[in-house]
Every structure is written in structure tokens, then in C-alpha cells.
Amino acid sequence: MVETFQNLYLGFTVALSPPILFYAFVGCVVGTLVGVLPGVGPLAGISLLLPATFGLDATRAIVMLAGIYYGAMYGGSTTSILMRIPGEAASVMTCIDGYAMARKGRAGAALAIAAVGSYIAGTVSVVGLMFLAPPLAAFALKFGPPEYFALLLLGLLVLAYMSGGSMLKSLAMSALGLLLGMIGIDQMTGYFRFAYGLGELGDGIGVVPVAVGLFGLAEILATAGQATHPIVVKPRLRELLPSRQEWRESAMPIGRGTVLGFLIGIVPGSAHIISSFVSYAIERRLSRHPEEFGHGAVAGVAGPESANNSATSGAFVPMLALGVPSGPIPAVMLAAMMVHGVSPGPMLITQQPQLFWGFIASMYVGNVVLLILNLPLVGLFVNLLRIPYPVLYPIIIVFCVLGVYAVNGSVVDVWIMVAMGLLGYVLRKVGFETAPIVLGVVLAPLIEMSLRQSLAMSDGQYSIFASRPIAATLLGVGLVLLILSLRPLVSRTADWRARLALAAKGEES
Amino acid sequence: MLTTDRVAGGGLTLFALVVLWESRKYPLGSLHNPGPGYMPVLLASLLLLFGLLVLATGGRSEPFSTLRWDEGRHAAAILGTCAFAAVALERLGYRLTVLLALAVLIGIVERRRPLVAVAVSAGVAFGSFYLFNTLLRVLLPLGPFGW
Numbered sequence: 001m002v003e004t005f006q007n008l009y010l011g012f013t014v015a016l017s018p019p020i021l022f023y024a025f026v027g028c029v030v031g032t033l034v035g036v037l038p039g040v041g042p043l044a045g046i047s048l049l050l051p052a053t054f055g056l057d058a059t060r061a062i063v064m065l066a067g068i069y070y071g072a073m074y075g076g077s078t079t080s081i082l083m084r085i086p087g088e089a090a091s092v093m094t095c096i097d098g099y100a101m102a103r104k105g106r107a108g109a110a111l112a113i114a115a116v117g118s119y120i121a122g123t124v125s126v127v128g129l130m131f132l133a134p135p136l137a138a139f140a141l142k143f144g145p146p147e148y149f150a151l152l153l154l155g156l157l158v159l160a161y162m163s164g165g166s167m168l169k170s171l172a173m174s175a176l177g178l179l180l181g182m183i184g185i186d187q188m189t190g191y192f193r194f195a196y197g198l199g200e201l202g203d204g205i206g207v208v209p210v211a212v213g214l215f216g217l218a219e220i221l222a223t224a225g226q227a228t229h230p231i232v233v234k235p236r237l238r239e240l241l242p243s244r245q246e247w248r249e250s251a252m253p254i255g256r257g258t259v260l261g262f263l264i265g266i267v268p269g270s271a272h273i274i275s276s277f278v279s280y281a282i283e284r285r286l287s288r289h290p291e292e293f294g295h296g297a298v299a300g301v302a303g304p305e306s307a308n309n310s311a312t313s314g315a316f317v318p319m320l321a322l323g324v325p326s327g328p329i330p331a332v333m334l335a336a337m338m339v340h341g342v343s344p345g346p347m348l349i350t351q352q353p354q355l356f357w358g359f360i361a362s363m364y365v366g367n368v369v370l371l372i373l374n375l376p377l378v379g380l381f382v383n384l385l386r387i388p389y390p391v392l393y394p395i396i397i398v399f400c401v402l403g404v405y406a407v408n409g410s411v412v413d414v415w416i417m418v419a420m421g422l423l424g425y426v427l428r429k430v431g432f433e434t435a436p437i438v439l440g441v442v443l444a445p446l447i448e449m450s451l452r453q454s455l456a457m458s459d460g461q462y463s464i465f466a467s468r469p470i471a472a473t474l475l476g477v478g479l480v481l482l483i484l485s486l487r488p489l490v491s492r493t494a495d496w497r498a499r500l501a502l503a504a505k506g507e508e509s
Numbered sequence: 510m511l512t513t514d515r516v517a518g519g520g521l522t523l524f525a526l527v528v529l530w531e532s533r534k535y536p537l538g539s540l541h542n543p544g545p546g547y548m549p550v551l552l553a554s555l556l557l558l559f560g561l562l563v564l565a566t567g568g569r570s571e572p573f574s575t576l577r578w579d580e581g582r583h584a585a586a587i588l589g590t591c592a593f594a595a596v597a598l599e600r601l602g603y604r605l606t607v608l609l610a611l612a613v614l615i616g617i618v619e620r621r622r623p624l625v626a627v628a629v630s631a632g633v634a635f636g637s638f639y640l641f642n643t644l645l646r647v648l649l650p651l652g653p654f655g656w
Contacts, residue, residue: 051641051645051647052641052645052647054645054646054647055645055646055647168559168562168563168566169514169517169563171555171559172521172556172559172560172563175552175555175556175559176521176524176556178552179528179549179552179553179556182548182549182552186535186545188545189536189544189545191535191536191545193535193545193549194528194531194549217587217591220587221580221583221584221587221588222580222584223580224580224583224584224587225579225580225581225582225583225584226579226580390615390619390621391615391619391621391625391629393587393614394610394611394614394615394619394629395611395629395633397587397590397591397610397614398607398610398611398633398634398637399637400591401591401594401595401598401607401610402603402607402637402641402649405598405649406641406647406648406649409648409650411595411596411598411599414591414594414595414598415592415595417591418588418591418592418595421588421591422588425584427517429513429576429578430513430514430516430517430576431513431514431517431570432517444548448548451543451548452543455541455542455543459541460539460540460541460542461541
């Protein structure tokens with residue numbers, strides 16, 4: 001405990017130094033702008049802005065990218081409340097009661113509750129991250145290739161299980177992502193696979209063009225032709241203070257959302273999206289006035305907003321401690337850290353304590369910056385939404401092309417983005433989740449390497465996975481999930497994932 | 510009946526078969542000592558299995574004919590512009606490529622006034638180049654005339 005606080009002190013000496021503070025501030029502002037823009041969520045935002053950090057050292061770059069991540073999560077709530085357009089997927093639930101509050105003239109109060117809830121959730125969940133990541137990293141030092149193989153496989157299975165809708169479809173998307181991740185040089189034999197003479201594919205398909213294509217470009221392809229022009233509710237600054245009754249109604253949902261979001265965030269999956277859906281469902285069930293939900297219930301804003309921000313920090317636990325991304329956004333963050341020469345995993349905390357603890361402390365600072373920024377500057381962010389979408393989306397496309405090209409200076413990446421954009425657009429049309437593809441692309445080389453290293457260790461015996469307790473346990477959990485997911489195929493009843501997908505569809509329409 | 514899941518399942522199955530065919534070029538190794546072709550074949554086989562299962566169980570999903578493609582023309586124009594950007598970026602340079610791509614999207618696809626299209630295109634092309642290339646030192650391609 002004392003050691004943790006000493007380390008945190010070290011972190012604050014890093015995070016409060018003027019340059020780091022400046023980059024945390026810039027990250028938060030840019031992230032909020034990204035979150036406000038429809039079509040550019042945190043995933044595409046981080047990918048696009050990665051090249052802008054190339055000139056920075058690792059600590060500044062990572063602090064700025066993390067600022068973009070949680071800034072985007074904050075910013076997503078603004079468009080949800082004022083326009084009924086989720087800036088990113090996790091804000092879908094905030095749209096319902098947030099916009100209803102705005103129409104009743106309580107837009108300012110809804111924004112304030114969302115901001116304060118996000119601040120509390122963000123800060124408390126960083127405490128959880130601070131205490132959980134170091135012991136988890138110490139435990140992970142016992143991991144060898146068989147344990148990593150089992151963990152990575154379990155990660156993909158949990159992501160497929162936790163994604164709303166059919167697990168069969170999610171597993172198919174995971175397999176597709178893993179297959180795309182096979183492109184490039186085989187690390188053990190040097191064979192060039194599926195490259196068709198393109199030297200640029202030697203290092204494989206990059207996660208940035210895949211993520212920007214599937215999430216940024218595909219979203220624009222699906223929405224650019226729509227004729228509807230939403231109305232923006234502009235709040236007045238003096239309306240920002242919620243009433244005593246509204247504070248009382250939001251206190252418990254913020255607390256529940258914080259705990260729930262952090263726990264869901266640790267588990268692989270589209271954590272921040274799922275956490276907001278689950279929080280909304282819980283608040284509606286616990287409410288004395290469930291009939292108010294959908295018509296401006298304060299708890300319907302406070303709970304989901306706290307949960308999705310708490311999940312943001314929760315998702316960093318497995319990424320920092322184990323080096324294993326739990327979803328597409330941590331996967332892009334992982335890739336970004338590697339670009340800057342940082343390898344997240346058990347050794348990070350001991351070998352680069354300044355970076356790790358500086359990052360943790362910068363998250364506390366970032367949450368304060370966002371709270372200060374979001375409320376007074378809401379009018380400024382809203383003005384961005386007044387740019388007509390037919391002018392705004394071409395500019396977003398330019399940033400997609402720029403961001404993707406600049407990572408490797410290669411037009412092949414731009415082509416990959418175009419192909420992924422088309423794929424993402426078609427998959428959305430036919431109701432497939434695309435998040436498992438991104439994670440598959442990142443995990444494919446790691447899974448293949450750990451499998452082959454495990455077999456080399458055991459002289460080709462697969463029993464190595466059963467004879468090592470950690471690997472066997474992880475694979476056992478994966479098997480249970482697989483069996484559970486087969487239930488709907490046999491029983492014809494909708495399980496929780498199908499109900500979640502139906503609820504999401506209903507709420508969005 | 511042709512449903513969305515059946516079309517998607519068919520597409521995945523076809524893709525898996527193509528990958529299996531292409532994987533024949535790489536040594537498979539053995540179960541105990543996998544070669545470079547082992548993992549692609551394993552994953553393509555899994556995708557084939559999932560694709561067939563989606564195909565087989567997809568009868569209850571929406572009919573494919575009910576899917577609306579209203580935004581299809583817009584989507585095609587955007588993809589075409591992105592493809593142009595990929596072709597032109599290193600030939601015409603960043604600024605000229607962005608200028609032309611934005612002018613087409615805003616002026617022709619979105620039918621905004623020419624003055625707006627030109628002003629926004631030029632502002633974004635030169636402004637973003639200055640921000641990223643000059644200030645943030647992200648290398649962006651120059652055109653034949655040095656800009």
C-alpha cells in the first residue's frame with residue numbers, strides 16, 4: 001500500500017510537469033472534439049491522431065493518446081444529449097433520457113450530471129486500476145507461451161460471447177480477423193504469406209487502417225447519404241446546475257455505474273458499450289419510477305455515462321498488466337505504445353515505472369481537465385455540430401486518409417482502409433459485429449507464435465495445455481463459454497446477448 | 510428464401526474456400542510441428558465451419574431483399590474518392606490530392622455552392638498540410654511541382 005502511494009507520488013511528479021500537463025490537456029480537448037463528431041469514435045480518433053504523436057517521446061505520446069481516449073468518451077455524451085446522435089456507440093443509452101431531459105429544458109443539467117458522473121467514475125476506476133494492475137502483472141510473470149496462448153484464445157472467446165447478438169457470427173468475425181492477421185512474414189520460418197508481391201505487407205496488415213476502415217469510413221459510408229438534419233439544443237450556461245432533487249436521483253446510479261463499468265471493463269469485450277447497456281437496464285429495474293425511463297429519467301443519464309467512463313479505465317488493466325488488449329480500443333492503444341517502443345506487459349511496471357505511474361497519474365489529471373473543459377466549453381463544442389454534415393464528412397475522410405497514410409508512409413495502407421471500409425459497411429448492413437476483426441488482426445501473430453512456441457517446448461505434445469494449471473483453467477473457462485453460447489442454437493430461446501441486441505436495435509430506432 | 514444471414518454465410522464460406530486454395534502454396538508441417546501454412550489452414554477451416562453454420566441457421570433472419578441501399582450511390586462516390594486519393598497521393602502530392610477530392614465530394618457529390626466547395630477544399634488541404642507536415646513534422650508526400 002505504502003509502495004503504491006510512493007509510486008503514485010512519482011507518477012504525479014511526471015504528470016504535473018508542464019509538458020506532460022500540456023499534452024494531457026491537448027489530448028482531452030482533441031478527444032472531446034473527436035467524441036462530439038458523429039462518425040469518429042474513440043477508436044478511429046486514436047488511430048487517426050497516432051501520427052501526430054510521432055515526434056513526441058513515449059510518455060508524452062501515451063498520455064496524449066489516453067487523453068484522446070477518455071476525452072472522446074466524455075464528448076460522446078454531448079451529441080447524445082443535445083442532438084440525440086450518439087457521438088460513439090457507448091453513448092446510445094444516454095441519447096434516450098439525455099435528449100428527453102434536453103427537450104424538457106434540462107439540457108444543462110443533463111450535461112452536468114453526465115460530466116460529474118464521468119468524472120467520479122473516471123477517478124474511482126483509476127484507483128482500481130492502480131491497485132489491480134501491479135499484482136496482476138506480478139502474477140503474469142509466471143506465464144509462459146502455453147498460458148499466453150490460452151489467455152489470448154480466451155480473450156477472443158469472451159469478446160465473441162460479450163458482443164451483442166449471435167456468438168456464431170462473432171466467432172466468424174474473430175476467425176476472419178485472425179486470418180487477416182496471417183498476412184505477412186511468418187516469424188518462425190520467414191515465409192511470405194498472402195502478400196502477392198507487395199513488400200509493404202511484409203509486416204502484416206496494420207491495425208490502424210483496419211480500425212479506421214471498419215469504424216470510421218464504414219460509419220461515414222452508412223450515414224453520409226441520409227437526408228435528416230438533426231436539431232441541436234443549445235444549453236444556456238446558467239442552466240448547467242442540476243437541482244437538489246436531480247443530484248439526489250443521480251448519486252446512487254453514479255456509484256453503481258462506476259463499480260459495474262470497472263468490472264465489465266476488465267473483461268474482454270466491447271466493455272464500454274456493454275457497460276452502458278447493462279447499467280441502463282439495472283437502473284430501470286431498480287427505479288421506483290421505471291415509467292420515467294425514456295422520458296427524461298436522471299438515472300438513465302447518470303448510470304450509463306458513469307459506467308462507460310469507468311469501463312475505459314477498467315480496460316487498461318489487462319492491457320497494461322498482461323500486454324493483452326481486451327477490446328479493439330485497447331488493441332489500438334497497444335499498437336500505439338509499441339510504435340513508441342513501449343511493450344505493455346508484466347515487465348512494464350518494473351522496467352518503466354515513470355511511464356506507468358506517470359500514465360496513471362495523468363488519468364487523474366485528465367479527468368479534472370475534462371470536468372473543467374466540458375461544461376464551460378460546451379457551447380464551443382456544439383458549434384462544431386453546426387457545420388453541415390455534407391461539408392463535415394468529406395473533411396473527416398481527409399483525416400482518415402491522412403492518419404492512415406502517415407503511420408507507415410504507404411498508400412497500401414490507404415487501399416487497406418478503403419477495402420475495410422467497404423467490408424465494414426456491408427457487414428453492418430447484414431448485422432455483423434466488426435470489433436472482433438480488429439482484435440483478431442492484433443492477436444493473430446501472438447496466438448500463432450505462442451502456439452508454436454508451446455509445441456516446441458513440449459516436443460509437439462498438446463498435453464502441455466492441460467498439464468499446466470493456469471493454461472488449463474483458462475482453456476476450461478473458454479470451453480464453458482463456448483458451450484453456453486451454443487444454448488440458443490438448441491433451445492431456440494433468446495439468451496441475454498440476443499435480448500441486448502434487440503434492445504439496442506429498439507432503442508436506436 | 511434468400512436472407513441476410515444466408516448471403517453473409519455464403520460470402521464467408523466462399524472466402525474461406527479461397528484462402529484454403531491459396532494456402533496450398535505454404536508448407537503445412539505436421540500437427541506436432543506446424544509449418545507456415547498450418548495456422549491459415551486451421552483458421553480458414555474454422556471460418557468455413559462458421560460460414561456454413563451461419564448459412565444453415567440463417568433462415569430466420571430478414572429477407573435480403575428488404576435491405577435498403579438508399580445511401581449506396583453516396584457510398585460508391587465516397588469509396589471512389591478514397592480510391593482516387595490512394596492513387597493520386599504520391600503522384601500529385603498531398604495538397605493537390607486533398608484539394609481535388611474535397612472539391613469533388615463537396616461540390617459535385619453534395620452539390621454545395623462552388624465557392625463553398627473551393628474555399629473549404631483549399632482551406633483544409635493547405636491548413637492540414639501546414640498543421641501536420643510543418644508543425645507536427647508528419648511526412649506528407651509532395652507533388653511534381655514541389656507542393
